[in-house]
Amino acid sequence: MPTTRRERMRDATLLEIKEVAREHLRVQGPSGISLRGIARDLGMTAPALYRYYASLDDLLAAMIETYTNEMCDAMEVARDALPADDLDGRLVAVTRAFRDWSLEHRPEFAMVFGAPVPGFTEPEEAGVQQAGGRLGAIFFALFIELWRRQPFPVPPDEEIPPALRRQLRLFATACCGEDDDAPLGVIRLFAGSWVRLYGLVAIEVFGHMDFMIDDMNPLFEAELNDLAKTIGLKKDLP
Amino acid sequence: MPTTRRERMRDATLLEIKEVAREHLRVQGPSGISLRGIARDLGMTAPALYRYYASLDDLLAAMIETYTNEMCDAMEVARDALPADDLDGRLVAVTRAFRDWSLEHRPEFAMVFGAPVPGFTEPEEAGVQQAGGRLGAIFFALFIELWRRQPFPVPPDEEIPPALRRQLRLFATACCGEDDDAPLGVIRLFAGSWVRLYGLVAIEVFGHMDFMIDDMNPLFEAELNDLAKTIGLKKDLP
DNA sequence: CGTTTACCGTTAACGGCGTTTACTCAAGCA
DNA sequence: TGCTTGAGTAAACGCCGTTAACGGTAAACG
Numbered sequence: 001m002p003t004t005r006r007e008r009m010r011d012a013t014l015l016e017i018k019e020v021a022r023e024h025l026r027v028q029g030p031s032g033i034s035l036r037g038i039a040r041d042l043g044m045t046a047p048a049l050y051r052y053y054a055s056l057d058d059l060l061a062a063m064i065e066t067y068t069n070e071m072c073d074a075m076e077v078a079r080d081a082l083p084a085d086d087l088d089g090r091l092v093a094v095t096r097a098f099r100d101w102s103l104e105h106r107p108e109f110a111m112v113f114g115a116p117v118p119g120f121t122e123p124e125e126a127g128v129q130q131a132g133g134r135l136g137a138i139f140f141a142l143f144i145e146l147w148r149r150q151p152f153p154v155p156p157d158e159e160i161p162p163a164l165r166r167q168l169r170l171f172a173t174a175c176c177g178e179d180d181d182a183p184l185g186v187i188r189l190f191a192g193s194w195v196r197l198y199g200l201v202a203i204e205v206f207g208h209m210d211f212m213i214d215d216m217n218p219l220f221e222a223e224l225n226d227l228a229k230t231i232g233l234k235k236d237l238p
Numbered sequence: 239m240p241t242t243r244r245e246r247m248r249d250a251t252l253l254e255i256k257e258v259a260r261e262h263l264r265v266q267g268p269s270g271i272s273l274r275g276i277a278r279d280l281g282m283t284a285p286a287l288y289r290y291y292a293s294l295d296d297l298l299a300a301m302i303e304t305y306t307n308e309m310c311d312a313m314e315v316a317r318d319a320l321p322a323d324d325l326d327g328r329l330v331a332v333t334r335a336f337r338d339w340s341l342e343h344r345p346e347f348a349m350v351f352g353a354p355v356p357g358f359t360e361p362e363e364a365g366v367q368q369a370g371g372r373l374g375a376i377f378f379a380l381f382i383e384l385w386r387r388q389p390f391p392v393p394p395d396e397e398i399p400p401a402l403r404r405q406l407r408l409f410a411t412a413c414c415g416e417d418d419d420a421p422l423g424v425i426r427l428f429a430g431s432w433v434r435l436y437g438l439v440a441i442e443v444f445g446h447m448d449f450m451i452d453d454m455n456p457l458f459e460a461e462l463n464d465l466a467k468t469i470g471l472k473k474d475l476p
Numbered sequence: 477c478g479t480t481t482a483c484c485g486t487t488a489a490c491g492g493c494g495t496t497t498a499c500t501c502a503a504g505c506a
Numbered sequence: 507t508g509c510t511t512g513a514g515t516a517a518a519c520g521c522c523g524t525t526a527a528c529g530g531t532a533a534a535c536g
Contacts, residue, residue: 004533005532005533006533034522034523035522035524036523037521046522046523046524047523047525047526050524050525055524056522056523056524
């Protein structure tokens with residue numbers, strides 16, 4: 001372990017900056033994250049932070065990456081709490097974990113899944129993309145394994161327009177690496193499910209239905225049930 | 239028409255401010271909207287703008303309201319381009335218009351449908367909520383009228399959990415005013431469809447799939463086809 | 477060991493921001 | 507005509523990100 005004392009100190013500061021930034025995010029919102037404010041809380045001056053992050057954008061990008069991975073961790077914990085052969089249960093658990101984490105970390109969710117600000121937090125960072133792929137892979141691996149063990153009906157290849165086929169292949173390789181030997185229909189259904197889940201959670205987290213609905217729980221559970229039904233999960237969700 | 243000369247001048251300035259703000263939004267992104275910058279472009283000083291908008295937030299809220307209504311206008315134009323009895327066609331046209339407008343107005347879409355910034359552009363403005371209701375109503379009116387004329391299968395009331403029933407009623411009244419005498423199943427299906435559409439367009443506009451997929455058109459059309467099928471539209475979409 | 481080097485932090489400064497206050501000045505109205 | 511109203515100004519306050527020049531200290535090296 002070649003970590004010198006200096007490196008340990010540096011890593012600690014690197015982390016502490018991110019933690020203070022997160023607190024500011026949660027208390028004052030995304031626009032409340034400022035290098036000067038963070039430096040104040042840390043008993044430093046703002047220019048000192050440039051030793052650790054090249055710019056505010058860089059810090060924000062690091063935060064996005066951290067949050068994405070944290071969300072993935074939470075989903076994996078929920079997944080691994082169930083036996084490996086209970087794919088049904090695992091898929092439902094991961095989906096619920098996705099929503100739960102998002103609701104408990106609304107500002108973080110907004111940074112990860114909200115609108116990217118041009119010239120600001122561009123998601124072109126390698127780390128951010130990699131974390132995004134990890135998230136997709138968690139869902140995808142379960143989804144595809146479930147289909148292999150107990151196949152549910154998927155649209156036949158002929159029903160999928162050629163233009164869509166190519167996109168689905170791209171999607172699968174980005175999610176899962178190279179072993180994308182699953183039929184296109186499975187990927188098609190997966191993409192549709194992901195879009196639905198994202199829409200549901202984003203609407204809830206962003207509060208776009210707050211003035212119409214006062215409790216999103218029933219709708220989420222109903223949609224989850226629908227989703228489960230289309231992939232052959234028979235038993236009622238607990 | 240009690241518009242004095244002063245009032246006309248005032249309204250013109252009010253509008254001009256919003257227009258310059260929009261240009262800044264499109265060129266430099268949301269964080270590029272600044273009172274000082276707008277004032278510069280207008281040949282004024284920043285404090286003068288406070289005669290027109292109480293704060294930057296107020297201006298942003300006005301922009302959101304404007305964009306929502308503009309999107310609704312575009313949808314209504316697309317709707318009215320088809321004969322009133324072609325409900326199938328109108329629903330598809332409105333849906334495509336929603337997506338098209340969003341893709342052509344990405345920064346505007348982000349302001350309307352992205353994450354609200356706390357203490358900043360809260361969507362608690364009456365005008366913003368009203369515009370949101372208008373958008374929902376456009377979809378809802380077509381959806382429900384279509385079901386009345388050529389009913390498609392919807393989940394029976396007994397299958398809808400009681401907790402969800404109440405939320406769906408709230409949702410319908412917010413979308414459509416008081417004449418929500420449609421069966422819960424129709425509203426249930428409508429809510430699900432809206433969530434799907436939102437997720438699809440938001441993912442595309444925000445570019446959350448850009449690193450996986452290079453053309454969202456096929457997926458959108460496929461999902462639209464699916465949606466159309468569930469509400470009984472038989473003919474292939476042109 | 478002493479010396480050099482690399483790194484961490486500072487102060488000072490530039491230009492930008494939202495917002496408030498006190499003020500001027502012209503248009504509108506009685 | 508004289509008064510009122512409202513649009514616009516300059517100055518100032520306290521934020522912000524970022525850069526440049528500079529000090530000190532701990533690690534690295536001969």
